[in-house]
Structures are given as C-alpha cells and as structure tokens.
Amino acid sequence: MSYLPIASTRPAPVRVGLVGAGWMGAYHARSLALRIPGAALAAIADPALEPASALAAELGVARVTADLADLFSDPEIDAVVIAGPARFHAQLSVDAARAGKHVFCEKPAALTLEELAAVQDAVAEAGVHWQIGFNRRYAADFLAARRDIAAGAVGTPQLLRSLTRDPGTGSIPHAARVPQWTIFLETLIHDFDALNWYNAGAEPLSVHVTADALVEPSLKDAGFLDTAVVTVRYANGAIAVAEASFSALYGYDVRGEVFGSAGMVQAGRPTETAALRYGAGGLSAETPRLNIELFADAYRDELADFAAHVAALRDGAPAPDHGVPLTPGLDDARRALAVALACIESAQTGAAAAVPGFAPGSPSRTGPAHDAAGSPAASAAPAAAPRAAGARA
Numbered sequence: 001m002s003y004l005p006i007a008s009t010r011p012a013p014v015r016v017g018l019v020g021a022g023w024m025g026a027y028h029a030r031s032l033a034l035r036i037p038g039a040a041l042a043a044i045a046d047p048a049l050e051p052a053s054a055l056a057a058e059l060g061v062a063r064v065t066a067d068l069a070d071l072f073s074d075p076e077i078d079a080v081v082i083a084g085p086a087r088f089h090a091q092l093s094v095d096a097a098r099a100g101k102h103v104f105c106e107k108p109a110a111l112t113l114e115e116l117a118a119v120q121d122a123v124a125e126a127g128v129h130w131q132i133g134f135n136r137r138y139a140a141d142f143l144a145a146r147r148d149i150a151a152g153a154v155g156t157p158q159l160l161r162s163l164t165r166d167p168g169t170g171s172i173p174h175a176a177r178v179p180q181w182t183i184f185l186e187t188l189i190h191d192f193d194a195l196n197w198y199n200a201g202a203e204p205l206s207v208h209v210t211a212d213a214l215v216e217p218s219l220k221d222a223g224f225l226d227t228a229v230v231t232v233r234y235a236n237g238a239i240a241v242a243e244a245s246f247s248a249l250y251g252y253d254v255r256g257e258v259f260g261s262a263g264m265v266q267a268g269r270p271t272e273t274a275a276l277r278y279g280a281g282g283l284s285a286e287t288p289r290l291n292i293e294l295f296a297d298a299y300r301d302e303l304a305d306f307a308a309h310v311a312a313l314r315d316g317a318p319a320p321d322h323g324v325p326l327t328p329g330l331d332d333a334r335r336a337l338a339v340a341l342a343c344i345e346s347a348q349t350g351a352a353a354a355v356p357g358f359a360p361g362s363p364s365r366t367g368p369a370h371d372a373a374g375s376p377a378a379s380a381a382p383a384a385a386p387r388a389a390g391a392r393a
C-alpha cells in the first residue's frame, strides 16, 4: 500500500516567542501551543527560568531562556507575545519591533504617553504588526453588542457603562507589592477601551474619579485604591461610567452597556453556563471565578487574530476582516492609556481632569512620575492601587 503524495496548502503557522511566562503568559502559551492552528509556540523567555522551563516542558517547547535578547535575535521567531510586568512593556515592544518581530502586548502598552510614542515610532519604522491584549472585544457577547451598535441598534450613544469586578476573598494579600495606580492602568483600562470602542469615533475629553480602599481600608493611608468609579465625558456628548472592585466574593464579573437614542445593548453574562438550578430555596447558578474561565475563548481568539494579521503580512494574504473595527492597535492603546492617566490626575486632585492628547488644549502630560526602578514615585500621594491576589483583569 502507498499513500498519496499531498502538497500542503495550509499556511505555515506563525512562530511565536513568549516574553513573560507568569499567570497571563502561561495561559497565552497554552493557547498558542494547543488551541490556535495558525500559530506555534517556538520559545519562552522569562527571567524566572524554573517555572518557564516547567511550562516549556509541559508544552513541548525546546527553546527556553532567561535572556530576552536570545528571543529577539532568533531568526526562527516571527512574533512575540509580551506578558511580563507592565513597567517593562514599552521597552519590550521597542526592542521586539527593532528586531523585526511582530508584537502582541498585554495591557497597558506603556505607563506614559511618552513611552508609548517611542513604541509607535519603533513599530512604524519596522513596519511590524502591533496589537494590544484588549481581550474583551473578542468575547462573543461584547462583539455582538459592537456589531449591533454598528448596525444602528442604539442610535446615538448617550449613556455607557462598563464594569470590572475581580474575584476576591474580601481581602487583598500582597497588596504592598502591587504597583501604584493598577486599578486604572491595568484593570479599568479594559473598561476604558470597551467604552471607547463602543462609542466609536468620539474622543474621550475628561474624567472624574471617585475612588477608595473599601476592601482594605487599613491600606488607605499607604495610598492603596481597590474600588473606583470613573465618569468619562465624550466629544459627542455621551456620558460613560466605569467602575471596578478588586474583590467580588461571587466571582469574576464583567459587563458593558450602551444606551442611546434608538435603544440599548448589553454585554456580559452573569452565569458560568446557561445551566440554572431551581429548588426550594429559589434559583441559583454557577458564576465564573477566573478571567481564564470567563474569557477563555476571547483570549484564544485575540491571539488567533494576531496570528492571522502576521500571516497576512508575511504571506501577502488579505488581512482578517471582522465587519466592524476589532483588532486593537496603537491608537486604541493610546486612547485607553490617556483616559487612565487622566484618572490618576483626577484621583490625586479630586477634580475632573482633561484626557491628555484628546481634550482640546489639554496639557501634553505623560503620566505619573516613576523612579528609576519603574515604581511610581512615593510623592504621588494620596492614592495607590493594588491588584488583588485574585485580580486577573
């Protein structure tokens, strides 16, 4: 017996190197290695070599290194996924782009608009694809709502809402190790992108923040924030509210809503599955506990989209067309970061703050002062924000 010789028409998978193999990076690694036909996980780089090696062994990845430069100089790698700590993102994007690698970067893209401008320059010069991990856009219900908005279901947006409640136990262990302003720069930045994406074409002009340490009141004097409400005013007159908590006992709760002149759309499901329990005590259901449960498919689909964009550039094929603007790039990263930076100013002053670079005549500010180690300067009182141990947004 002899088999037919078949010439493959399947494009070669995009070879991806992972930079940062912690909680989020490990999840992305498993998606790249096991769940995305258009991608292959080719290497893992993380200064913490032991867990990175264990992950590489689990996924059958032969190349693992503690030296990130190994990965950037590897000609066998087309693209990188950056999932290290936020304070390194901008420089890692610059280094990757200069090495000719396409970049998928976890949020935030940078901690200041100045850093982000350097990323924009490097990406433009290298001509690589750059994408940010605003995964919420890829969740089926959020995307369906965005398509409805594009189809006119809402009319002119007037009121928008977005919320993130991270899972928690009612306390925030290791809060002292969580970088300042995380609630705006790493958690609510998802909400700011969702609001900007839903209110398409309207620039965010100003924010007003009310924030506190309601989960860990004893940490308030140290400047921690674990609870926040943000009002955003947009150029089209729409008013948006974003809120976050670092500790929801009932699980991971993410929702969005747009109300307008012609109707309303909502996204975000309260239950883990469609299964409902009816009993003598009433109605109950399981709730999602982790980001990797609620957004399992969204995390996969954002990377599949990334791989498709890279393959299109590499192979000269058409880029993916989603029917509505979907793939988040540098402009989206800048808009969401600018809102987060305005929130920091508003939290510090207690007053409304202009969104830098978007409000007419807004000061060209670049973000809070940071010391050489990348930690926010201690003088940036009064508030700091931790990410809860269970907080994974």
Ligand SMILES: NC(=O)c1ccc[n+]([C@@H]2O[C@H](COP(=O)([O-])OP(=O)(O)OC[C@H]3O[C@@H](n4cnc5c(N)ncnc54)[C@H](O)[C@@H]3O)[C@@H](O)[C@H]2O)c1
Pocket: 019, 020, 021, 022, 023, 024, 025, 045, 046, 047, 048, 068, 083, 084, 085, 086, 088, 106, 107, 108, 133, 134, 135, 186, 291, 392, 393
């Ligand atoms: N999109 C989402 O929903 C989501 C969820 C969680 C985290 N994140 C983002 O992912 C990023 C990582 O968060 P995490 O929770 O996985 O953190 P983590 O602490 O679990 O992992 C960070 C990893 O980066 C490694 N690292 C340290 N210094 C590094 C460097 N200079 N270069 C590369 N890697 C380095 C660490 O050894 C660690 O393995 C953050 O930006 C966070 O905001 C996104």
